[in-house]
Amino acid sequence: MICSMVPAPPASPMRSAITVSLVSEARGGPFVLWDDLEAAAAVAARHGFDAIELFLPAPDAVDPGALRALLDRHHLACAAMGTGAGWVKHRLRLTDPDPTVRRRAQDYAAAFIDRAAEVGAPAIIGSMQGRWGEGGSTRDQALDWLADGLRQLGQRAAARGQALLYEPLNRYETNLISRAEEAALFLDQHQIAGVQLLCDLFHMNIEEADIAAALRNVRHRLGHVHFADSNRRAMGLGHTALAPIAEALHAIGYHGFLSAEVHPLPDAETAAACTMASVRSCLASAPASERKAQPC
Numbered sequence: 491m492i493c494s495m496v497p498a499p500p501a502s503p504m505r506s507a508i509t510v511s512l513v514s515e516a517r518g519g520p521f522v523l524w525d526d527l528e529a530a531a532a533v534a535a536r537h538g539f540d541a542i543e544l545f546l547p548a549p550d551a552v553d554p555g556a557l558r559a560l561l562d563r564h565h566l567a568c569a570a571m572g573t574g575a576g577w578v579k580h581r582l583r584l585t586d587p588d589p590t591v592r593r594r595a596q597d598y599a600a601a602f603i604d605r606a607a608e609v610g611a612p613a614i615i616g617s618m619q620g621r622w623g624e625g626g627s628t629r630d631q632a633l634d635w636l637a638d639g640l641r642q643l644g645q646r647a648a649a650r651g652q653a654l655l656y657e658p659l660n661r662y663e664t665n666l667i668s669r670a671e672e673a674a675l676f677l678d679q680h681q682i683a684g685v686q687l688l689c690d691l692f693h694m695n696i697e698e699a700d701i702a703a704a705l706r707n708v709r710h711r712l713g714h715v716h717f718a719d720s721n722r723r724a725m726g727l728g729h730t731a732l733a734p735i736a737e738a739l740h741a742i743g744y745h746g747f748l749s750a751e752v753h754p755l756p757d758a759e760t761a762a763a764c765t766m767a768s769v770r771s772c773l774a775s776a777p778a779s780e781r782k783a784q785p786c
């Protein structure tokens with residue numbers, strides 16, 4: 491089947507996005523489009539995406555006016571901005587045992603929140619959440635620092651009309667919180683306002699017993715979805731069953747982005763086309779359907 495032949499579905503509150511990385515240190519990471527923002531926007535628009543999700547090397551790496559103009563030219567939104575450069579370039583984490591490093595991590599993430607808000611987007615706390623145990627920190631200490639950091643950053647985002655997105659990561663990337671329901675409970679118990687969950691279907695494939703049930707159970711906090719198949723290729727190129735996930739997203743009235751944070755395999759064009767085909771099948775799906783996403 492040729493992915494581009496899948497017809498556009500009826501209007502849905504869920505929207506499509508594709509990732510763009512300008513961070514050379516993240517080379518080999520799960521981003522579809524690389525290095526050239528102008529070219530990436532053109533590719534995203536050509537495939538019919540609603541938005542791009544940006545992974546920038548610094549909060550001020552792109553001029554917000556120029557970025558807005560580029561987005562407008564291609565009728566795209568900015569779905570979100572990742573803060574991961576704080577970790578991959580500067581080794582900054584919200585749970586570092588050194589209070590000076592925690593402060594710098596807060597300031598760095600805050601600058602991303604401000605820049606993202608200027609283009610109407612939320613920032614993401616993913617790898618900047620860190621881990622416990624390094625430098626002698628306990629899990630409880632690290633979770634307290636994470637709660638403090640998310641609370642302050644969530645307030646900052648809310649003051650700018652945005653949510654902050656907090657992303658549970660799989661066990662190989664963090665030892666803090668890896669499951670969506672545990673993450674929602676953590677935010678609820680600490681009464682952390684202004685923070686929504688980013689559920690990455692790749693991490694969930696590793697950590698959750700039932701991805702669709704987990705999505706239903708965090709409906710009150712769900713703000714963004716990284717739309718990836720089991721092998722972190724485009725949805726449709728692995729073995730994740732899309733139908734129950736689509737059914738859950740419809741059932742909870744999810745109205746955020748389905749954003750392709752996947753490897754550009756076998757190449758970026760195919761990853762983009764397969765993602766769009768799967769997004770369309772998700773948007774058009776009958777709730778009870780048990781269909782797998784159409785492979786390309």
Ligand code: LER
Pocket residue numbers: 572573574614615616617657659663690716751
């Ligand atoms: C990393 O695995 C990931 O999923 C990113 O979205 C974290 O920022």
Ligand code: MN
Pocket residue numbers: 616657690716751
């Ligand atoms: Mn992710």
